[in-house]
Amino acid sequence: MAITKLKALGVTDGTLTNTQINASAAIAQSKMAALTGANMPASSVIQIVGSTYSSSGSFNSQSYVASATLGTITTTIANSKILTFAGVPLQTSANNNIYYVALRSSVDSYASNLIMQLSVNYSTNGHILPYTGMTFLHSANQSASTAITYKLYIKNSGSSAGWYTVDAWGESGFGYNSYHQEIAP
Amino acid sequence: MSDIKKVTQALDNLKVAPYVCRGLPTNETEFNSMFAKITGEDENGTAIESSDKSKFGITWAEVKEEMDKL
Numbered sequence: 001m002a003i004t005k006l007k008a009l010g011v012t013d014g015t016l017t018n019t020q021i022n023a024s025a026a027i028a029q030s031k032m033a034a035l036t037g038a039n040m041p042a043s044s045v046i047q048i049v050g051s052t053y054s055s056s057g058s059f060n061s062q063s064y065v066a067s068a069t070l071g072t073i074t075t076t077i078a079n080s081k082i083l084t085f086a087g088v089p090l091q092t093s094a095n096n097n098i099y100y101v102a103l104r105s106s107v108d109s110y111a112s113n114l115i116m117q118l119s120v121n122y123s124t125n126g127h128i129l130p131y132t133g134m135t136f137l138h139s140a141n142q143s144a145s146t147a148i149t150y151k152l153y154i155k156n157s158g159s160s161a162g163w164y165t166v167d168a169w170g171e172s173g174f175g176y177n178s179y180h181q182e183i184a185p
Numbered sequence: 186m187s188d189i190k191k192v193t194q195a196l197d198n199l200k201v202a203p204y205v206c207r208g209l210p211t212n213e214t215e216f217n218s219m220f221a222k223i224t225g226e227d228e229n230g231t232a233i234e235s236s237d238k239s240k241f242g243i244t245w246a247e248v249k250e251e252m253d254k255l
Contacts, residue, residue: 056209058193060202061223063232069206115217151242153231159202162193169187 022054040184046080047182049073052175053088053166060162064102064109064153067165070147073180075142081183082138084150086154088165089175090131093162094123099154103136106149113153137183150180186255195251201243205234213245 011135048050049070059067068088084103092099098120102113119131140148154163168174186194194254196204203223210216221234222248238244 055207056189057190057204057205057207057219058196060193060197061205061232062203063223063226064230065205065223065232065234133204155230155232159207161197164189165195167187167189 021032026130037182037184038082042184044184045181046076047073049180051178051180051183053178054175056164056166058162058164058167058169060159061155062157062159064100064104064113064155066104066151067154067163068152069181070103070150070152070178072106072147073182074147075140075144075182077182077184079185081185082136082140082148083181083183084136084138085179086134086136086150086152087166087178088132088152090119090154091164091167092119092121093161094121094128096122096124096158097161098157099131099163100156101134102129102153103134104151104153105138105140106147107140107142110151110153148180150178158184188205191252192248194255195226195248196243198251199243201241203232205232210213210245210248216248 020173040046049071051118055069056147057067059065070086070088073082089100090101094106098118101119102116104110115136117134118129118184120127120129145180156163192206192210204220206220208215208219212217215239221236223232224235224240225233227233239247
């Protein structure tokens, strides 16, 4: 008599292979262990954190000053990267200034620029290089459960005029979003 | 002119720069908490900020008086 049923305990552990699985077999999702960040292929997005900036501030400094906080993301796995989209604008006036807009993180206590972009507003020759926001892929290389905060640090070339992040123009209800994506290593 | 521009214009007229003002102050208490004078620069190029009123070189009353002229 052919054997048509086997009790689970009758199968030796580790002996079933792909060959014994019927091509039409579909293992229910409910039987699968939940995916974790560590299971994801490299460069997969593990999580997204958003932060809304709705503050006002005026600055005039020829050294870098923290001008806007862009939010905090807490890593879920070790050595992940963080892809940051910084959406806080910069308002300047036509007073012959160069503005240095830098992204810094709490990983090194905001000591160094991850990336710096120039914005120019020159009235003498009418040249304007607007700041259009920034993106940056940060190889943070931190352990899991590390909270990383990002901030915009800005300085200007001369004190003839400062900058605003942001000038609300007497309005309320505005918000500028920044997003941080944790990327699998 | 927006309110924050008045603050900034007043600070510029009074030649207070370099400074930071994180927020829109409407009274002395708010000004003293939002304003900081840049007193130097560290080895990373980051401004050294002072929230010590004695180092502001300006008072809220002076800023407000200048704002009222604008």
